[in-house]
Amino acid sequence: MSLNDLFTEIILDHYQHPHNHGLISSPSHFSRGFNESCGDDIQISLLVEKDIIVDVKFSGAGCSISQASASIMTDIVRGKSVDQIKTLAGKFYDMVKGNEANPDEDLGDAVALQGVAKFPVRVKCATLAWHTLEEALKQQK
Amino acid sequence: MSLNDLFTEIILDHYQHPHNHGLISSPSHFSRGFNESCGDDIQISLLVEKDIIVDVKFSGAGCSISQASASIMTDIVRGKSVDQIKTLAGKFYDMVKGNEANPDEDLGDAVALQGVAKFPVRVKCATLAWHTLEEALKQQK
Amino acid sequence: MIRNHIKSDFPIFSYWESRGKPLVYLDSAATTQKPLRVISKVEEYYSQFNANVHRGTYELSQIATDIYEEARSKVARFINGLQPESVIFTRNATESLNLVAYAWGLNNLKEGDEVILSEMEHHSNLVPWHIIARHTGAVLKFIRMNHDYQLDLDSLRQILTAKTKAVSVVHVSNVLGTINPVKEITAIAHDAGAISIVDGAQSAPHIPVDVQDIGCDFYAFSGHKMCGPTGIGGLYGKYDLLEKMEPFLGGGEMINEVFPTTSNYAKPPYKFEAGTPNISGAIGLQAAIEYIEDLGLKNIEEHEVALGDYAAQRLAEVEGIRIFRPHATGTGVISFTIDNVHPHDISTILDAEGIAIRAGHHCAQPLMRKLQVQSTARASFYLYNDRSDVETLARALEKAVAIFSPRKKANVLK
Amino acid sequence: MIRNHIKSDFPIFSYWESRGKPLVYLDSAATTQKPLRVISKVEEYYSQFNANVHRGTYELSQIATDIYEEARSKVARFINGLQPESVIFTRNATESLNLVAYAWGLNNLKEGDEVILSEMEHHSNLVPWHIIARHTGAVLKFIRMNHDYQLDLDSLRQILTAKTKAVSVVHVSNVLGTINPVKEITAIAHDAGAISIVDGAQSAPHIPVDVQDIGCDFYAFSGHKMCGPTGIGGLYGKYDLLEKMEPFLGGGEMINEVFPTTSNYAKPPYKFEAGTPNISGAIGLQAAIEYIEDLGLKNIEEHEVALGDYAAQRLAEVEGIRIFRPHATGTGVISFTIDNVHPHDISTILDAEGIAIRAGHHCAQPLMRKLQVQSTARASFYLYNDRSDVETLARALEKAVAIFSPRKKANVLK
Ligand SMILES: Cc1ncc(COP(=O)(O)O)c(C=O)c1O
């Protein structure tokens, strides 16, 4: 396993300069997720209108993988429908768990996280944002 | 280890025909002892006058060793002083634990229990009556 | 069919054989012997993969976590639990039952509520309820046992009331070998709105168990009674019930967030596994289950019942013997007494011949009183026993009778 | 002095060495590696002497009981407990602390009573008290920590009141390595009529411990953190206190007489050991203690302090590092953060070099908040570590800094 595959330029970039960071002032959905094992903490706030994500922000603290994954995710999901997100999340989990060698192009920048598959201890970090997003969508506010 | 050394004629005799079996009607001292491991249960009632055991009886149920040891003990301790009993008990423990190859003659018939030293799992059975006696003497009634 | 020479899978038999003192081990209801496969697995873990689980952020810890969680999945499949997360690792069946009594009982029982047990329970399914009853004011009631040593389900129906909150019974009795109809008992309990708890310490090792088919809410068992290491056991619980429950032990692993004076908890099973678990124990237990499954639980059961039947028949020839074994559901456990020979003396005489049986109350004092005995002798068979063990046992019992019958004694003692 | 080549006592190091991935194990505060001597002892037990303890009436069971009880005596002598009977075998330090919280706390605390903990406790000495406080209405208070990561005893004196019933503190912090003055704390607690409880999970393995000298009422520790097997730990308690206490878990072994709805209990330590114990674990723990004693605890302590001091000095050279280690009582535990490199990322980068350290909250979330960090990285040294391990660590940390510093990154990644 090479660290190069994990700490890619894109990851470090999103980590050091996260996109969509903060809280939406009146979100329609919100959830907070933890990784007990390493202390990652991510809050996701959403504005969903007619089943479409019109706005999304994240805040929290954690390692480069969890934060970069959240930052990238917010970029990707904006404008997508709730159903599309379900599919996307599934593709993302498959990729980082190494179940899928050729990640779907819908994943966009998230393919930068493909290297996580070689670092099983970091899978939880990569998926935290996505799980928290799915939780938020479940919780009608 | 030979079973002959354990189940001697004297032991079997005391087991099948115990001496001083029963309860003293108005004892000055009383105690009940258990062996959790095998269910032995012995009750000892005493009449002590001027520091001398003038009467002693035992009842209860248990294996041959525990019952025979109680029966023999009641024979030996009658007429002895409380101090003498302490010494005797100590000698008895030494004998059944194998700490003393040549048991003291004061132990009388109790030397029939010498073989117990070769059966470590039975030591508790042999000492139960004596421990219960010592407990009874501690408890002022 | 259990294959011949199976004893050679268990190093302890060759050890004593090689010392000229072959071991006839008939105390498997207390604890079983361990096959080499289990012993080696534990050794391998410590020599190659030892690290703490769950909290680690490096590869070795991930390996340890993976094999620990694989063991959990194995246990869940073994008893047909719906999901791995419904299995909590504990020290033994006793701790599993205490976990239920404390975590469920302390928070769900109030004064006057009733918990139903049975007349043939092991102390492990009695004393925890005594403690919780003292704290909560709950009342304990008992399913009666009939003359064939079976639980009387009518008596269960009679004592059930609207206040009954739990019915907790032993699956297979460690004294009588009775297999209780836990599926029916569970259905009766559920009809009355009570939860059902099964003490499986003597079923998991010996008969196929399907917790979904039984339908019980909790099922407790011990690893050391099924070829596994000491110090590991399990509690299966229905997941939604586990989710709703308060935790039992507090500490590392079982939490989500901890503040100075409050905390919130992780999901089951972690919520119930505080502190560093017995990792090597869990891994050894998996190896034990694999060993048992390779032999086949149906085969093990048949083997034991056949030995039990044969022993019941052969031992009936011993003078003055009284056997406590149901006609309806006999297994590989035989408790007995012999007139004029105390169980402890029987055990000593057998021990001199290299035969290990148990004498005592078998942690079931109320049952002893019900049987009107102070103690019994008990031979319990497992997959590694065979008919020659029964023969050796029977002959030694005849010797015991002779020793305590003065008329015969002279002829037997050398 | 610890002898050279001590790593060869531990099979796991040769295993990874032989696979071309030498293991630099710096997570001994989580769990330690096991010497061959301990692994073999467990194997020997299962291959030669395995039987259930205490209840047996045959020789094999007597042997098992004797070696189990010998292990108890060994533990008692190791911490200079007055008598073997004051040592209770548990699964781990967490269970030991829960035992005290439940068995002592549930029965001795009432609404408004106070329990004093400290700001540097492990969750294992926090969450059990949260649970008991919820059941009893007792109140938790905290000894403050000063700027050198030491407990401030004045703050203890200030918060002590007539309602304080117990003071429970960690002996050696698993995050900071601080050695707390538990003897003084115990004296202060006793003066106020409170009992004193010491969490010794990180002291028993690393420094000489004398519970009589400390004077504490309870002392908890884990076997797996001191070269012993997983699944075994201990609780030392003053015997008269243990005698007066209600039991914790109910079941076999811990009773005297059991009736359907009541029971009375055996003497300590048996009163607190319900069910079949982790026999092989206790025996393995004895072997671990013998191993440690052969090396000498004073030597182990010196070795670790020297490594810790060296590491503190060497790591201080790493850019952006912040080390959380008291000047007054540094040990072999070093927690740190590095600016702009998250502990979890540090751990992954180190892992790629075969270095196992821990990253996270170390089961001490309130302490993390006090330190104003979310998590730290932690290297913890034990008897088998040496200066070359520190060197490897320091160089890998420099690499981590470089990876996260774009300007340097190109030069370090191959
Ligand atoms: C200070 C301290 N207390 C308690 C514990 C709990 O130990 P265990 O997980 O073995 O119960 C630990 C170890 O994690 C510790 O470091």
Ligand SMILES: Cc1ncc(COP(=O)(O)O)c(C=O)c1O
């Ligand atoms: C029926 C039954 N329940 C519970 C137990 C307790 O098992 P353990 O001692 O492993 O906790 C036993 C074994 O002694 C048993 O036979």
